[in-house]
Amino acid sequence: MRITAEKTEAPGQEGLYAPGIDHYSSPQRRDAVKKLWEEPVTFAILQAALEQVPRSGNLSVMDIGCGAGEGLHLLKALRATRSLPDLPRLSYRGLDLDEGLLRLAARTHHDEDDAEFWHGDIRTDIPEEPFDIYLSCGVPYSHLTADELQSTLSRLFRQVKQNKAQSVVVIDVLGRYSLEWVPNWGLTRWPYRMNFFHSEQQADTVPMTFWDAHTLSSCVRTASAAAGCPVKRQRLFDRSIMVGRHTATGQFNPGLPPYRLLVNRLENGMAVAADELRMPQVPDDAPDSIRMFYAGFRRQWNDVLDVMAQRASNLPPAVAALMLARGLRAVEHKLASGLGTGHSLTAVITLDGRG
Numbered sequence: 056m057r058i059t060a061e062k063t064e065a066p067g068q069e070g071l072y073a074p075g076i077d078h079y080s081s082p083q084r085r086d087a088v089k090k091l092w093e094e095p096v097t098f099a100i101l102q103a104a105l106e107q108v109p110r111s112g113n114l115s116v117m118d119i120g121c122g123a124g125e126g127l128h129l130l131k132a133l134r135a136t137r138s139l140p141d142l143p144r145l146s147y148r149g150l151d152l153d154e155g156l157l158r159l160a161a162r163t164h165h166d167e168d169d170a171e172f173w174h175g176d177i178r179t180d181i182p183e184e185p186f187d188i189y190l191s192c193g194v195p196y197s198h199l200t201a202d203e204l205q206s207t208l209s210r211l212f213r214q215v216k217q218n219k220a221q222s223v224v225v226i227d228v229l230g231r232y233s234l235e236w237v238p239n240w241g242l243t244r245w246p247y248r249m250n251f252f253h254s255e256q257q258a259d260t261v262p263m264t265f266w267d268a269h270t271l272s273s274c275v276r277t278a279s280a281a282a283g284c285p286v287k288r289q290r291l292f293d294r295s296i297m298v299g300r301h302t303a304t305g306q307f308n309p310g311l312p313p314y315r316l317l318v319n320r321l322e323n324g325m326a327v328a329a330d331e332l333r334m335p336q337v338p339d340d341a342p343d344s345i346r347m348f349y350a351g352f353r354r355q356w357n358d359v360l361d362v363m364a365q366r367a368s369n370l371p372p373a374v375a376a377l378m379l380a381r382g383l384r385a386v387e388h389k390l391a392s393g394l395g396t397g398h399s400l401t402a403v404i405t406l407d408g409r410g
């Protein structure tokens with residue numbers, strides 16, 4: 056069912072994303088960390104997807120689990136901020152289960168004739184017509200169990216094959232080895248609460264699946280084999296290694312410093328003591344690749360703190376804070392390796408269904 060701006064009068068909203076209605080329309084959501092630490096990674100992901108699409112005619116995008124239409128907003132922001140003159144005209148379709156968010160999306164984008172919002176389930180309602188990019192953002196695929204993701208991707212990849220298309224699939228999920236939930240690293244699906252919503256309403260808990268590079272790549276490989284649709288290229292991205300929203304709630308790893316709050320203070324030119332920002336060691340029983348990644352990351356993060364602590368005495372506090380923020384941000388962006396060590400892990404998959 057298509058949701059249009061005319062059908063948006065229904066008041067109130069129930070269910071999982073009811074508090075999300077306030078959150079997604081709140082200007083507070085776009086804090087300094089989102090703008091300076093997260094959006095550059097999101098834009099790099101979009102760029103990676105766009106690079107794989109032949110540049111001719113319209114760019115058709117299907118936003119899977121579109122919620123309030125964040126994918127459309129990001130594509131337009133990319134066009135505006137990066138001034139990409141060669142970004143073709145966009146034709147966008149969002150698909151989501153949540154009617155309240157879809158109504159918000161339709162209201163927000165009602166004057167754009169290239170945007171449509173559809174109510175449907177990503178597990179079953181993949182449209183038959185081809186799209187250049189099957190986008191996702193805000194970890195919608197983590198709602199699915201591992202088996203459901205596998206069968207959803209198989210169905211999607213089969214559709215690309217049937218369409219004899221070259222399409223890019225962006226798979227955005229929660230990172231299994233984020234510092235935000237170290238005590239849960241042994242689990243792949245557990246009850247998650249989005250209590251970082253900017254809303255008066257309490258968010259419910261919901262089972263979510265957490266992924267790392269190995270498990271996500273293997274799920275993609277199996278889906279590709281089942282669909283007979285080869286993967287031409289795969290790239291993986293970690294977003295928010297130190298500053299995920301749950302560092303501020305302390306909900307799943309209460310011992311962790313509230314890095315998102317602290318870094319937001321720095322990014323706003325407010326001083327924060329280096330000791331508050333120091334990075335802890337991760338448990339010895341973490342997988343080798345994850346332990347090695349965090350060992351190198353921790354060394355560089357803590358080095359920046361030490362170097363900046365020496366320089367800070369000669370600088371106005373606001374300047375020292377901003378320089379420290381910039382140094383830490385550079386470590387995060389430089390070392391992120393797509394292992395599943397961020398709040399979210401994103402795979403950009405190029406499929407070649409033409410053969």
Ligand SMILES: C[S@@+](CC[C@H](N)C(=O)[O-])C[C@H]1O[C@@H](n2cnc3c(N)ncnc32)[C@H](O)[C@@H]1O
Nearest residue numbers: 120121122125151152153176177192193195198
């Ligand atoms: C955290 S929100 C992200 C929304 C949006 N993409 C964004 O970045 O703001 C996750 C979305 O996935 C949607 N979702 C979860 N399971 C779904 C399913 N089986 N089919 C369609 N949408 C689903 C939810 O309704 C929700 O809107």
